[in-house]
Amino acid sequence: MKIAILSKGSANYSTKRLKEEAELRGHEIKVVNYAKSYVTVEKSNPVVRYNGKELNDFDVIIPRIAQSYTSYGTAIVRQFEMRGVFTTASSIAINRSRDKLRSYQVLARAGVDIPKTLFARETAAFDDLIEQAGGTPLIIKVARGTHGNGVVLAETQKAAKAVMQAFYVEGVNFVVQEFVKESAGVDIRAFVVGSKVVASYKRQSLDDDFRSNLHQGGEGVVVKLTEEERHTAVKAARTMGLPVCGVDLMRSSRGPLVLEVNSSPGFGIEKITGRNVAEKIIEYIELNAKRTHKKDRIGA
Secondary structure, eight states: OEEEEEOSOTTSHHHHHHHHHHHHTTOEEEEEOGGGOEEEOOTTOOEEEETTEEOOOOSEEEEOOOGGGHHHHHHHHHHHHHTTOEESSOHHHHHHHHOHHHHHHHHHHTTOOOOOEEEESSOOOHHHHHHHTTSSSEEEEETTOOTTTTEEEEOSHHHHHHHHHHHHHHTOOEEEEEOOGGGTTEEEEEEEETTEEEEEEEEEOSSSOSOOOGGGTOEEEEOOOOHHHHHHHHHHHHHHTOSEEEEEEEEETTEEEEEEEESSOOSHHHHHHOOOHHHHHHHHHHHHTTSOOOOOOOOO
16 A cells, blocks of 8 residues: 655654554555645645645555644645545544543543543633632643643642633633542553554653653553553544544543543654554554545534
8 A cells, every 4th residue: 555654754753663664564655744745725626735746646644743733734634535545543533632622522421531621711710610620739731732731730729729810811721620649640641553452551750740741751661451441542542533542541549531632642652562553553554444434423
């Protein structure tokens, strides 16, 4: 098959690994910088162009769209979809995953357990927000933060109100979320391909930081998931319409809670676990690329 990896750089580790595994299995593969691609929109002729040439002969695309390029990147993915090209992540599913509130609404509706979450912008009802989240300590974060940035642990009522007041004054959408003390500074990344978890690891903060994200200095160690955790990760991926994704889980007294479903998860998990995730993705493509495309029926 002819496969295009939509990525901003061929030197990216995830991109290199996907290219290596695809070539090992005999596929023709090209890295396409989606940020430098452009489209022609006209009746019955969806065209994607790159470096002055039309990209019209790919069987499959693997989107690796950066958070800051979501709008443009998904427009390129959508143009390929209109040409009938198979994609490991649909444009609507990528957009859905990048909107925190939308993600939580979709997951909660499907019965996937998440931390209790409130979403606000121009309300000054700070005391009620704190009460509804279960009181302090609680987590407050910018609605579109990433890599653990824009996330604050407010340990007192006064601190929580001060943070929300700052977001209120700036007119920023923000999320208020219950603090799960039994999982402070620890979460789990489960990498889902198809209907299976193919690799998983635990992220632990190295100091007293409540955030476990590797971009904030967290350390990754191999972890064995329970059956309930595997089921939750796969259900979350299916609910979000993402057959290839990273599902971030938190262990709590009431069972696993889903924190996020990441449509472009990094491949650092291979180095930590020794699992060949890239190979599993190429195998998934080989099994599914020729099947009839299913319409997205999630409805949100």
